Amino acid sequence: MVKTSIPKTTGTSTLGMVAKAAGVSASTVSRILNGTAVVSEAKKQAVDEAIARLGFVPNPVARGLAGGRTLSVGVVTQSIDSPFYGVALRGIEDELDRVGYSPLFVSGHWNATEEARCIDMLRSRRVDGIIVLTGRLSDAALKQYAKALPMVATGRRLKAPNLYTLDFNNFEGARLATGHLTSLGHQRIAFIAGNSEHPDANERLCGYRAGLEAAGIAFNPELVASGLFHEESGMLAAERLLDTRQRFTALFAANDQMALGACLALQRRSLRVPQDVSVMGFDDLSISRYSIPPLSTVHHPAYELGQGAAAAMLCLLRGEKPSFNLPGPRVIARESTAAPSTRP
Amino acid sequence: MVKTSIPKTTGTSTLGMVAKAAGVSASTVSRILNGTAVVSEAKKQAVDEAIARLGFVPNPVARGLAGGRTLSVGVVTQSIDSPFYGVALRGIEDELDRVGYSPLFVSGHWNATEEARCIDMLRSRRVDGIIVLTGRLSDAALKQYAKALPMVATGRRLKAPNLYTLDFNNFEGARLATGHLTSLGHQRIAFIAGNSEHPDANERLCGYRAGLEAAGIAFNPELVASGLFHEESGMLAAERLLDTRQRFTALFAANDQMALGACLALQRRSLRVPQDVSVMGFDDLSISRYSIPPLSTVHHPAYELGQGAAAAMLCLLRGEKPSFNLPGPRVIARESTAAPSTRP
DNA sequence: CTGAAAGCGCTTACAG
C-alpha cells in the first residue's frame, strides 16, 4: 500500500476567487484559461500566480453549462468487458488524457436501439463529441447525429461533414490469413464465420473466399459454419463442421475467441493442433499468444484504432480535418498452423 | 444493420418551457421531477402532460451545477481492459442503469497517485459518489474522501461513515483450491504468488499455506515463485519453478492469467496437464473454461462484486445503510486437475 | 401547496 497525500478538497476555489485575488475580472480569467483572446502579460502573470496559489481547477460542469464544452467525449462501445474493444478503450483513454479530455463509456450491446439511447444520454450530458465503436447504427443515423455534434465511427467508410470514420481492412486480413494457410499447402480449409448481422463478419468471409480463389481452390459452402464471435459458438461450430464428415486440414475462424473454442472442440475429438488440423484466428487478442498451442492469427490493431479514433475526434473538435492511417493487417504465425501432414 | 429512428434532437426543450406550457412555475416542475414536495394533483398532471408533449429530458449538467446531483457515479477501475474487472464494470453498469444513474469509468493503473488524480477529476465533474475497485489507495485516504462524498471500495474491510466496503474472501478461496489439490492426493504443490504490493496476493498466499497445513503438509518456500498477475509472468514463474529441480505434481497460481501462462511453460517442457502436473487457477475468467485443458479454478464473482458495489452506492446515496453479501468462493473443478500419477 | 428570486461556476457577446 503506497502512501497517499491527504486528498485536497478539490473544487474549493472558483474562477471568481481567482479573479479577485488577481485583481482582474472574471472574464479575463476565463479568457486566459481558454486562450480565447490576447491578454496583457502582466495580468496573465497575476492570474497564473493566483491560480497556482489557490490550486484552482475549473469546474467542467459549470463550463459545460455556460460554454457548451464539457471536455468530455462520449464513447459508445458494445460491451464494456469485450476483450477486443477493451484495448481500443485504453487507446482512447490515453489519447484523450493527454489533452485533458475525459471519455464517457457506455455500452450499446450490438443493438441499434440501445446505441441510440446511449447517444441521447451522452448528448444530454453535453459531451463535446461521440465516438462509436462499430455497432449496428445505420449510416444514415450516424450522418444525422453528425449534424448536431462531431462524430467518429469505426468499422465503416463514410464521408460526411463533421463525421470521420476509421475502417480496418478485414477483407485483406482474412485474405492474408487464408493465404498463410494455402501457402503452407492446405487445400481443404474450413471457415467459422461470424454472425452475418455483424459488419466485420461478411468482409472476413469474403476475404476467406478471395484467399481460396487466389490459390485456385474452389469455395465449398459445406466447409463453412457460423458462430457468434465468442468461444462457445466457435466450439459448437467446429463440432458441426466435424459432424459433416467433410475433410479439412485447416480451420480459419473469423476471430480468436471462436478459434480458441474450436481448438477445444478439436481436442475433445482427439485431433491435434496443428498436426491434424491447423487453426488460425483473427484479432490477435493478448491471450492468444498464451493458448496451447499459441494461436496463429491476424493482428488487428485495437489500441491504434482507439487512439486514432480519439485523435480524429480531437481534430474535429479543433475544427481541423482528421487524416489517420490505421496499420494494415498482418499475419502473426505462431504454433497453431503448420504444413498439412502428408498422410491425413 | 437494423434500421434506426431518426435521432431526436435531444435537449431541445427546457424546464422553463415545460413550466410555461403547463402554466406553472419552474419551481413546481422541478419539485415534481425530484419528488421534492407534495404538489396538487391537477398541476402534476398538467406538468406530466407537458413533459411528454415536449419530450423534455432534464439536463444533467444544469442539474449538477444547481443542485449538486449529477446522477453519475465515478468508478475507479485499474485498467479499462482488465479481463477480471471488466466483468465487474458490467455489473456496475447494469445496476446503475436501472435507476437512471451513469457510471464514469477511469483507470488508476494500480498507482495510488494516479488513483488520487482520478478521484480529483471525478469530484471536479461532480459525481454523486465514487466506487473504487481495489487499487492502492490507503485506507486513510479512502476514509478522508468519504467525508466529502459517498464512497464504496472493494478489496478491503473498512468501517467509516459514508463508506462501504465489499471484500471477497481470497484467503478462503485459496485455502479451498489448495484443499482441492490435497484431497486429490497431491503432496508437492507449487504456488505462483502475485506481487506482494497487491492486496489480494498476500491473502491468497496465506490461504495456500493454510490449505497445506490443513493437510499436514509442510510449507516449502522453494516451491513458491512470484508473478505479476499476467500470463507472461506466470509463464516465467513456472519456468523458474521448473529450473529449481524441486519436484511438484501440482501447481496453483494466484490467478487464472498466470495459471494459463504456466500451462504454456509446462507444455514447452513436455509436461502434460494434468497427467504430469495438475494446474489450478483463481478467478474463473470466462476464457478459462476454454483453455486446453479447461482450467480448474476458484470462482470469483466479479459481476456480483460490481453489482453489489453499485447497489451499495445507491443505498448510500439514498441515505440508507447498505448491507450486501458477496457469494463465497467455490472451487470449479475442470480438467486441469487430477490425482497425481502413481509413478511420478 | 406554490412563486419569485437568487445562485450554482463559468462563458460570451456587447461595449468600450
Add this chain to the structure above:
DNA sequence: CTGAAAGCGCTTACAG
C-alpha cells in the same frame, strides 16, 4: 486589451 452584464438550465431557501 478588458469589464459589466446576461445567461446556460436547473434547484432551493425564502416567503407566502
